[in-house]
Amino acid sequence: MQAFAKLSAAAILAIGCNSAFAQLDLARSGSVDTVSSNPNPLMYVSQNLARNATATYRYLDDLYSLGSSSPTRLALVPDPLGSSRKVFSHTVYSTDPLVSGGSRTEVSLKYDYVIEGVRWYAFSMLFPSDWQFHASPTVVAQMNTSQKTTSVPPPVAVVASGQDLNIELHSNYRNMSGTGTDPATRANTADLLVRAGKIETNKWYCFVVRADWSFKPGIGSLQIWMNGNLAYESVNAYNAYDTWLGNYPKVGLYLPGVMQVPSRRLYTDFIYTGGASSTYDTMAALTPCGTAAAPTANVIR
Structure with a gap:
């Protein structure tokens, strides 16, 4: 399991601030060309951000941290629906050792904390045709929170x-x-809990999130689109915690506790982030679904 560097929130925000406010932050997010580690590691975050912003070939650890029992559980594969894009394939087996109290193979952005x-x-994400439907929860995406002491669930989880x-x-205005x-x-x-829809296999579920993060009552907003449809919206309401480093995707x-199925496999696209000047169309165009809304079974408004 790769561990991400311990960075102060001020350092992360201060370094490469121009890219952080861009419509698309390629220094902190986006595609990679291999799941191998960069053979030329750099010491400072500022060096990594500068290289990421202009690199024509990017390694997994340039942008992402991997949480898994083994690096072999993550692969870069062709889109199972036949497009020209490459995507991540995540695999977990019930016999794998637990990682931080759960069965997991997931990637998080190393430098994107707000x-x-x-x-x-x-x-x-895409659920393959052999996906086993089971009542036990499988977390497939998170907007997680960085905390020093109190253990709390992520502000947003799919x-x-x-x-x-x-x-x-999940959110809390109290001190942490x-x-x-x-x-x-x-x-x-x-x-x-918002029931976004019924799962169909071999179909991309594309999410765009605009978060105005806040733990203060009366401040903050959150919009979540799934496949072009607005699945959730809140305004003038806190939506996070008094976080340490910040919120990150x-x-x-991730299967909490004891895994109830023999194995799990999931395809995901890369994570993209953008600053306040971005738009829904800018972010949606980066996903496998594009900007056009796609029908989703039994979406509950």
Whole structure:
């Protein structure tokens, strides 16, 4: 398992700030050409961001951290639907050792942490024809939070449960230090479940998220589109936590606790991020679905 560097939030925001505010932040997100590690590692984050922004060939660890029992569980393969793009194939077996308390093969962006303010995200996943429908949850994407002490669920998670594809939302305005008269806990964290649709195999599910991150009451907004349809929206409401480094995206397979199926395989596209000046069309155009809305079975408004 590759571990991402421990960076201060100020350092991440200050380094390469021009790219962070761009419509598409290629220094921190986007495609890679191989799942191998870069044979020429650089010492400083600023050096990595500068190289990423202009590189014509990019390695997995230029942009992503891998969480898995083995690097062989992640592969770069042709799009199973036949397009010219390459995508990630994530695999987990029930016999694999647990990683941080769960079965997982997932990738997260190494340098894309946002504490407060507007950030755009685009990510996609495809459930293959041999996907086993089971009531136990499989998390396939997250907008996770970086915390030092209190363990809380991610602000946004896309979860496959049985035949349902759900969006789970979690947030808390209380302090995360574990001290004081009313600290944040798992029990007093706000939870919301949105049933986004029924899972169809061999179909891309493409998400675009505009998050104005905030843990402060009355401040913040969140819009989540799935396959061109607005699946969830909130305004003037907190949507995250008082995070340490910030909120960051990840995609892949995460099965909490004991795995209830023999194996899981999932295809995902790369993660793309953009600054406040980005738009839905800019981000959606990067996904396998493009900007056109696609019908989705039993979407609940």
